[in-house]
Amino acid sequence: MKNLLAKDPTNIVITGVGGQGNVMASRVLAGMLVAKGFYVTIGETFGMSQRGGSVMSHLRVSKKSAWSPQIPLGQADIIVALEPSEALRVLSRWGNPRVAVLSNNRVVYPIGVITGDYDYPDEEKIKNIFAKLTAKSWMIDATSVAMEMGNPVLSNIVMIGALAKTALLPIDRRAFEKEINKNVAADKRGANLAAFDAGVKMV
Amino acid sequence: MIKLLSAANKEVLFMGNEAIARGALEAGVNVAAAYPGTPSSEIIENLAAVAKERNLYVEWSTNEKVAVEVAAAASFAGLRSMCVMKQNGVNVASDFLLHLTASGTRGGLVLVSCEDPGALSSVNEGESRYFARMLEMPLLEPADFQEAKDLTKWAFELSEKVHNIVMLRSVTRMSHASGNVICGKLPNKIPQARFVYDGPLTDPLTGPVISTPVGVKHKLQQEKLKTAGELFEKSSFNKYIGPKKLRLLIITSSACYLYSKEAVSMLGMQGCVGILKLGCTWPLPEKLLKKYLRLTKNIMIVEEVLPFMEENVKVLAASYPKEIGVKTFYGKIDGTFPSVGELNPDVVAEALAKIMKVKYKTLPASYAQELRKVAAVIPPRDQTFCPGCPHRASFWNINAALKLDGREGFVCGDIGCYAMAALTPAIGFHTVRTLHSMGSGTGLASGFAKLDMFGFNKPVVSVCGDSTFYHAVIPALINAQHNKADIIFVVLDNAGTAMTGFQPHPGLTLSAVGETVPAVDIGKICEAIGAKVEVSDPFDLGTTTKKISAFLEEKGNLKVLILKQTCALSPEKKGKKQYEIKVNEELCLGDDCGCNRLCTRIFRCPALIWDKTKKKAVVDEVICAGCGFCAAICPQNAIVKTEVDAS
Ligand code: SF4
Ligand code: SF4
Numbered sequence: 001m002k003n004l005l006a007k008d009p010t011n012i013v014i015t016g017v018g019g020q021g022n023v024m025a026s027r028v029l030a031g032m033l034v035a036k037g038f039y040v041t042i043g044e045t046f047g048m049s050q051r052g053g054s055v056m057s058h059l060r061v062s063k064k065s066a067w068s069p070q071i072p073l074g075q076a077d078i079i080v081a082l083e084p085s086e087a088l089r090v091l092s093r094w095g096n097p098r099v100a101v102l103s104n105n106r107v108v109y110p111i112g113v114i115t116g117d118y119d120y121p122d123e124e125k126i127k128n129i130f131a132k133l134t135a136k137s138w139m140i141d142a143t144s145v146a147m148e149m150g151n152p153v154l155s156n157i158v159m160i161g162a163l164a165k166t167a168l169l170p171i172d173r174r175a176f177e178k179e180i181n182k183n184v185a186a187d188k189r190g191a192n193l194a195a196f197d198a199g200v201k202m203v
Numbered sequence: 204m205i206k207l208l209s210a211a212n213k214e215v216l217f218m219g220n221e222a223i224a225r226g227a228l229e230a231g232v233n234v235a236a237a238y239p240g241t242p243s244s245e246i247i248e249n250l251a252a253v254a255k256e257r258n259l260y261v262e263w264s265t266n267e268k269v270a271v272e273v274a275a276a277a278s279f280a281g282l283r284s285m286c287v288m289k290q291n292g293v294n295v296a297s298d299f300l301l302h303l304t305a306s307g308t309r310g311g312l313v314l315v316s317c318e319d320p321g322a323l324s325s326v327n328e329g330e331s332r333y334f335a336r337m338l339e340m341p342l343l344e345p346a347d348f349q350e351a352k353d354l355t356k357w358a359f360e361l362s363e364k365v366h367n368i369v370m371l372r373s374v375t376r377m378s379h380a381s382g383n384v385i386c387g388k389l390p391n392k393i394p395q396a397r398f399v400y401d402g403p404l405t406d407p408l409t410g411p412v413i414s415t416p417v418g419v420k421h422k423l424q425q426e427k428l429k430t431a432g433e434l435f436e437k438s439s440f441n442k443y444i445g446p447k448k449l450r451l452l453i454i455t456s457s458a459c460y461l462y463s464k465e466a467v468s469m470l471g472m473q474g475c476v477g478i479l480k481l482g483c484t485w486p487l488p489e490k491l492l493k494k495y496l497r498l499t500k501n502i503m504i505v506e507e508v509l510p511f512m513e514e515n516v517k518v519l520a521a522s523y524p525k526e527i528g529v530k531t532f533y534g535k536i537d538g539t540f541p542s543v544g545e546l547n548p549d550v551v552a553e554a555l556a557k558i559m560k561v562k563y564k565t566l567p568a569s570y571a572q573e574l575r576k577v578a579a580v581i582p583p584r585d586q587t588f589c590p591g592c593p594h595r596a597s598f599w600n601i602n603a604a605l606k607l608d609g610r611e612g613f614v615c616g617d618i619g620c621y622a623m624a625a626l627t628p629a630i631g632f633h634t635v636r637t638l639h640s641m642g643s644g645t646g647l648a649s650g651f652a653k654l655d656m657f658g659f660n661k662p663v664v665s666v667c668g669d670s671t672f673y674h675a676v677i678p679a680l681i682n683a684q685h686n687k688a689d690i691i692f693v694v695l696d697n698a699g700t701a702m703t704g705f706q707p708h709p710g711l712t713l714s715a716v717g718e719t720v721p722a723v724d725i726g727k728i729c730e731a732i733g734a735k736v737e738v739s740d741p742f743d744l745g746t747t748t749k750k751i752s753a754f755l756e757e758k759g760n761l762k763v764l765i766l767k768q769t770c771a772l773s774p775e776k777k778g779k780k781q782y783e784i785k786v787n788e789e790l791c792l793g794d795d796c797g798c799n800r801l802c803t804r805i806f807r808c809p810a811l812i813w814d815k816t817k818k819k820a821v822v823d824e825v826i827c828a829g830c831g832f833c834a835a836i837c838p839q840n841a842i843v844k845t846e847v848d849a850s
Contacts, residue, residue, distance in 0.1 A: 034216045042381040053586040068461040069380035070547040074566045092578040110584040118582035152825045
């Protein structure tokens with residue numbers, strides 16, 4: 001695998017809802033890229049992550065230097081969403097005609113939808129928006145696969161596996177394995193690898 | 204291998220707070236103390252994790268003032284120490300700091316303040332840089348991750364050179380962001396603590412460490428600040444990036460440097476705009492500033508929260524009009540930048556484009572139009588209590604009792620996750636009517652209760668979390684007892700400092716580094732104060748509401764209710780469900796039941812959702828924490844809980 005970026009800096013947004021393992025996913029991805037010799041800046045908004053709010057990580061990947069921890073509006077190259085309405089939320093601010101979106105289809109309803117004050121767009125509608133406004137998009141059922149594996153939180157790693165398969169970034173299974181050997185407890189590595197592999201098959 | 208202890212020259216990805224912790228380790232820090240607060244908590248967490256290997260003393264202190272005092276003692280004994288807090292923690296510590304900056308320090312002492320422009324996880328947008336000016340101490344601000352480490356290390360050296368405390372200010376976008384850092388060497392010496400105090404009163408290095416005689420010590424303090432300023436002139440943490448001839452100079456610090464750099468590159472203005480990035484922001488390095496201010500007439504100051512640097516640069520410029528000429532300043536004061544909220548590359552680029560009279564390229568208009576349409580269909584995602592959070596249950600109980608009482612009683616809130624009860628729409632009713640600083644809820648309640656002589660007769664309840672109790676509530680509680688304030692004080696005891704990520708506090712038997720320590724019992728303290736104390740489980744709806752109701756009937760004295768239930772995210776609860784929850788669709792009458800969808804409209808657990816097609820409540824098993832409380836609130840008994848076999 002060549003260590004090349006399609007664009008420098010490559011701007012990635014990983015988004016989801018508190019409790020979905022968003023921060024872990026961004027760290028794993030960043031770790032893989034740092035190991036390949038890139039400068040990576042991660043900007044995280046997770047102060048309220050425990051309490052059901054939107055959680056978002058901005059990754060700037062560059063061969064040359066560190067970039068601002070906030071991506072300028074309209075400048076995302078890749079959006080990875082653990083929750084579909086969060087994909088839309090990020091797209092509406094950081095989207096541009098070149099953007100690629102990889103989204104989980106598992107919904108986490110915002111309180112305003114539960115109370116009936118707001119509507120949640122259905123999956124068809126979300127897919128249509130992706131088709132119209134992105135260069136490439138994938139919608140996968142990562143949470144169901146993770147649940148079959150016994151832990152819904154693994155959906156974050158399923159997404160990383162899927163992201164690797166899209167070939168948008170110079171990352172692969174070897175890099176993932178190296179990264180989790182460094183940062184994940186030994187007894188959890190097997191499950192993480194299985195989740196990664198499951199993700200690879202979904203794209 | 205622990206990442207924080209990576210070998211010298213190794214390049215690693217550090218969070219800003221990890222970089223600060225690493226910098227302290229490279230400086231050979233011996234003692235670190237803090238009170239948790241977002242975005243600062245990871246610094247002490249990281250140091251605590253390596254305390255054994257690095258022979259450190261690390262503690263969570265009861266509040267920020269005590270943290271500085273603990274760190275200062277180490278400095279007085281010749282050791283290197285640091286204290287860490289979020290922005291408003293500096294206010295708490297400030298009384299001691301006023302005296303400390305006058306008495307001076309010995310071993311390197313660094314105060315790290317992690318601030319939260321935009322209040323991403325605070326109820327204030329406090330600005331602590333003014334303390335540096337007001338208390339006359341040197342101020343440093345790292346602008347990237349490598350600097351976060353290097354500047355922290357240097358802060359200890361500086362503190363030892365000037366024999367005073369040095370303040371290092373970070374912000375959320377630095378502390379909670381991550382980037383590449385090349386590690387330096389970790390020292391290997393274990394110093395001995397020695398406190399010398401036999402010298403004369405006027406010698407801060409050998410005499411007693413005190414702030415008097417004020418005339419002598421204050422003068423000395425100002426000389427130290429001057430020395431710091433001279434060292435700043437030569438510091439490589441201040442640097443200019445840009446052309447020799449320029450049309451506009453940006454002066455900036457901290458994360459705003461990265462925003463400014465990006466804005467200049469977005470507009471392609473590297474050829475005509477220069478950036479003077481300051482790592483040393485108080486006192487300002489005068490000569491350096493004069494040198495660059497001379498280069499152009501147009502000066503833009505990029506900073507967050509209050510116009511601290513802008514004011515200081517303007518005062519400096521006004522002092523040397525002949526040498527540097529007359530300037531036009533763009534900053535917060537003239538409205539170039541918003542006066543509140545955080546900045547980002549877009550805000551800086553927009554401001555720069557306006558001043559330079561250029562248009563910067565945005566998205567194709569039709570695409571931007573489509574994005575606006577998308578924005579309109581996305582439901583907002585407001586914060587709420589976690590699924591299974593005991594606070595939701597506690598406020599449900601309090602609200603029920605206050606409604607039954609019927610005198611329009613209300614709650615004075617405090618700082619912690621439970622502050623969300625003051626915000627809509629975390630929960631579908633309002634009980635919390637005031638929210639200020641740590642411990643203020645009870646002080647306010649104590650005051651409200653004394654307004655009866657002016658015809659005020661609503662019952663007053665105050666709440667606080669377990670960690671907050673130790674931090675600042677005790678004096679207010681004693682005040683209430685001493686002055687016979689008729690209040691109900693409710694402790695929302697969820698067995699940890701939940702909001703900031705589960706740091707231990709004095710109520711637990713665990714220290715910052717995992718040692719067993721004596722627990723300080725909240726109930727016993729309240730009893731010793733003389734209050735009537737009751738304990739209950741907020742998940743026990745009937746009993747808890749009854750206890751609050753009984754307290755509401757009892758007049759004239761201080762009453763304390765401790766609601767004990769562990770936070771849903773605590774390590775021992777997380778991922779383990781006590782109950783399996785199902786909604787019995789036959790019993791759930793939905794819109795027709797007369798409950799007006801109490802569960803989903805008012806109670807608002809994120810796991811209890813509304814199936815629009817069936818018109819029934821359903822439980823999302825992925826999100827449900829299995830606390831079982833919702834089973835008690837449904838008037839139809841349609842929510843059914845079955846105990847999960849623990850084995
Ligand atoms: S972190 Fe704990 S205390 Fe805070 S909202 Fe979640 S469950 Fe409640
Ligand atoms: S048991 Fe009920 S209140 Fe508790 S987390 Fe599950 S749905 Fe929410």
